[in-house]
Amino acid sequence: MSEAIIAKKAEQVEVVAAKMKEAASIVVVDSRGLTVEQDTRLRRSLRESGVEFKVIKNSILTRAAEQAGLEGMKDLFVGPSAVAFSNEDVIAPAKVLSDFAKEADALEIKGGAIEGAVSTKEEINALASLPNREGMLSMLLSVLQAPVRNVAYAVKAVAESKEEGAA
Structure with a gap:
């Protein structure tokens, strides 16, 4: 391999590792078998939720995960892999991908990472069930308004009972 190709791959690893370090959550999926229309819909939904979705070579993902301190993710990078990164909303990638997997059998969630901790497929699905x-x-x-509301109801009830007593 030429030095230019090696340098380019090293740069890709750096970029992906930086995304992994910055991400609030990462979800790895196998999207093999999706139709073009399904893939377009999925990418649009993810983009609208502020999630970045990329298909990246497993060798680059493996090296980037090592560099980002997520060695436990290596097992997820077998077969075709697509990765969803979210820097702001921890739940967004899991929710969008899980909801989409219900209607598209071809999409399979492999696992991911939540705030720097490697997560299983089950943990990603549990995260997706949260609001x-x-x-x-x-x-x-x-919850914060409930006590104030209860005090207001009590004051109103006292005022009404005094009005009835005065009449």
């Missing part, structure tokens, strides 16, 4: 960031914030807001 997204907006849903969790909505639940938190609801």
